Amino acid sequence: MNSDTTTHNALVADIGGTNARFALIGPGQHQPSDILTLAVADYSSIESAIRDYLRQINYLGSLQQACLAIACPVAQDYISMTNSGWSFSKTELGRALKLERLEVINDYAAQAYAIPHLDDSDLVKVGAGESFIGQPIALLGPGTGLGVGGLVPSASGATAIITEGGHVDFAPTNALEIEILNYLWRHHSHVSVERVLSGMGLTNLHLALASIRGQQQESLTPDQISHAALEQQDPLCLEVLECFCAILGSVAGNTALTLGAQGGVYIAGGIIPRMVEFFANSEFRSRFEAKGRFRNYLHATPTYVVTASQPGLLGSAAVLRQPMALSGR
Known part of the structure; x- marks a missing residue:
């Protein structure tokens, strides 16, 4: 990598609890370049991670702008990330990096702003339904945590809806889920x-189902559970993934009803895109539609898996192309 000119003068980032993805964009550009993923746990602060990123890509220019998508609430000046130890002041970070403009947005705002810029090759449709133009969309992303957001189109441009929907109560819909x-x-x-509905959620479901089925409880990692289910056809791990997809269907349907998301529901995050075929054949879609009198409403609402490699960076870049400040959204 070599970004030793001033043509790429803006930094974009998509920062979760596990990974921090960084890239550069230049004036008028849509596609980020010099993409690099760093492990959050390897750095004591966001500033040290940014500086190491710029060192690794041999950046010799002067940054003017940055948009950082962060997996936590961002309305206040002081940011404390929910699923990592990083915390910082937006004002102090902008000053330390000598930026003219710093936007700090919720990570699912970035994911939402990316949706209008995705191609068909970046999406896998699951089930029936067609998008209604001009209607809200919903976005859910199981990963380190569970991100939930949306996007509302208007004549003046789209506005992201930022929620903490991952922290609403888990509502069982059958006897097993009650257990x-x-x-x-x-x-x-x-x-x-x-x-x-997260990485820890897979582990929690595995422990719960082992207890319910009277089997030995073993604390497996999310990757171990997925591998045992998909590659080894382990019955308990398969049941974990089946429950995971079914519950996600119910939660996605609830979110679609809450937001009126007739523009479509998009599933992102680090878990589902790795098992798209299994997901497409799971109970996700039937549970998504299973809302009694509103079954037809949801049957007409399309659902997609986002398979684009870096949608958060694409959305952060889109924010910097808008003239008005979006910090706090």
Whole structure:
């Protein structure tokens, strides 16, 4: 990598609890370049990660702007990330990096702003339905946590809806899920949907189902569970993935109804894009539509898996092309 000119004068980032993805863009450009992923745990602060990124790509220019998409609330000046130890002041970071403009947005705002810029090759449609032009979209992303957001089009441009929907109550829809909730209640005073629809959620579901089925409890990592299910056809791990997809369908349907997301529901994050075929054949879509009198409403609402490699960076770049400040959205 070699970005030793001033043509790329803006930094964009998509920062989750595990990975921090950085890239550069130049004036009028849509596609980020010099993309590099760093492990959040390897750095004591966001500033040290940014400086190491610029060192690794041999950047010799002067940064003027930056848009950082962060996996936590961003309305206040002081940011404390939910799933990592990083915290910082937006004002102090902008000053330290000598930036003319610093936008700090929620990571799912970046994901949402990316949706209008995705090609058909970046999406896999699951189930029926067609998007209604001009209607809101919803976005859910199981990964380190569970991101939930949306995008509302208007004549003056699209506006991202930032939520903490991953922390709403987990609502069982069948007897098995009631047993899962009862198991999790023994370990957590509040059982959110993120407790089951995330990386830790896969581990939680595995422990819960092992207990329910009277099997030996073993704390497996999300990757171990997915591998055992998809490659080794382990019955318990397969049941974990089936429950995961079914519950995600119910939560996605709830989100679509809440946001009126007739523009479509998009599933992103680090888990589902790795198992698209399994997901497409799971109960996700049937549970998405299973909303009683509103079954037809949701049957007409399309659902997609986002398979684009770096949608968060694409959305952060889109923010910097807009003249008005978006910090706090």
